[in-house]
Amino acid sequence: MTQNLFNKVYDQHVVGQLASGQDQIFVGRHLIHEVTSPQAFEMLRERGLKVMFPERTLATVDHIIPTDDQARPFVDLLAEQMMSAIEVNCAEFGVELLKLDDQRQGIVHVVGPEQGLTQPGITLVCGDSHTSTHGAFGNISLGIGTSQVAQVLATQTLAMKRLEVRRIEVNGTLASGVFAKDVALHIIRVLGVEGGVGYAYEYAGTVFDAMDMEERMTVCNMSIEGGARCGYVNPDETTVEYLRGRPLSPQGEEFERAAEWWLSLASGPDAEFDDVIKIDAADIEPTVTWGINPAQSVGVSKAIPAVSEFPEHEQVGVQEALEFMDIQAEAPIAGLKIDVAFIGSCTNSRISDLREAAAVAKGNQVADGVRALIVPGSQLVRQQAESEGLDKVFTEAGFEWRSAGCSMCLAMNPDKLQGREISASSSNRNFKGRQGSPTGRTLLMSPAMVAAAAVNGCVTDVRNMLG
């Protein structure tokens, strides 16, 4: 038996053990954004501390950014205050900040990989639960709280406990119209929203081998929705080729040495795991959530399950979800009317996501009464899409083409659901109130499925539109 990737990387980063029994772990890369960092910098100020390795931290702004009128000061003065805070903090503590006038700006989990900052074998943290995204490169990437952000700024380390590792093997081939998002939603439904607590997820099998880096990021991104603090895919040639030539990747001969090290970290065929789960790709359909947590989902050809199909202890929660969503158990999910279509978020706002959505939108029109938004994950994604003419495809079809940011994923900026609106969304959370209206409702699905819902005005099986 040999070590899996998680344990190899973990061991290399142990600084020592704390009195409580936790390990002190060195953090290779630290990403920060405007929402969870201001209090952390304040903690440093209160204690008179500096940032220990400022060059290991990169800051971006994403959560509160308006995606239409970005003139400063922002109309929302609280957002403006947060924007100024991160500018002042980064300047004072010597941390590089990607501002709005920097074309590298975007959602923190889109920017890191795009710049080549996210690499195999590192530890990476951010005050954001979807930091698990970066695990797509074969590393340990974790979300942390604000007190820990302060600790990482001041010491480049954090206190943690080794996680167990569950290998999730998905074998076979995904059918046409079935995307990485569907794989993620399927895994969460099978293992539950709490199934991953205490685990790092290793995603493997022929489905992951065949995925490109953006698809791997989509699945790793949603690890946290299944309770796992981190998830990863072993580095392979796909990983290496993605990183070649990126601005923050090693260059020249150093890149070749790096690639050799990266590939050596992958879990070998006899690697040891605490648990192994196998899933057949043929069982995965385009998937849509109907409830208020990401495990409450169903294949688009199916009906919403009856309450009695759930274990007894879940039935109260299922009833609560159905009431909040105002959805009937045992009714088909296809045909459910929507008011808003949102394509964006760190789960699905990369160029491949926009291409998939555009393929569905092309030549069609957003249905009457539906408000449809496309929010690229970064300014570079936006530029790439424009160079491919995708913006035209979308605007001609009646979608709004916005600037980069988190937008309606959590609606801290002006993009919000109103009242009881129901949204088809490519984001990651369907929690009550998540998209800005306390009573607003969210259906999670792949970007192609969102585009299909936008043009039909209701949940639609995208497989019928792809021909």
Next chain:
Amino acid sequence: MSEVKQITGAGVPLFLDDIDTDRIIPARFLRCVSFDGLGEHAFEDDRKQDTNHPFDDERFANGKVLVSGRNFGCGSSREHAPQSLMRWGIQAVIAESFAEIFFGNCTGLGIPAVCADREELKKLAAAIEAQPDLEVTVDLEALQVRYGDTAISCTTTEEARSALVSGQWDFLGQLLAEQPAIRSTAASLPYLSNFA
């Protein structure tokens, strides 16, 4: 840092599963640069939609010990969630289980988060409903929750328990003390030495 061995106070029953951090503190209240003032917004949207929400119920206004169900605190990493509960007055949380980031955030704020058996939690929640001023004790040394004549066992991670009872739950000082070891670990990492 003070030692956190026992918390005793009135309870607040909120026996639901999968309470996520967006519900504990909705995202619009994260538009702030300080945690001050978050207490009054704890569960704001749930409270508006459920006029019987325990956080609006006068009987539980002095509650210190929150009782909930499975997977409490799932979702976002926002420390604003335990901060808002703490500022509302919550000093300990007992639940069937916790999401990991939330659990870690609680420990880092000196808030014990302990797990107990579901059936026992139901009884505890019912007992608090019946007698809102009932004193509930979370005892980290004995790993017990006590109320009235009842004592039930509870669990937490040994690391969290030890950090809290020894008063070492603010890790910053401990981490800072290891500067030389931090530098030598950094120096040993291939990606910090040109992959040589």
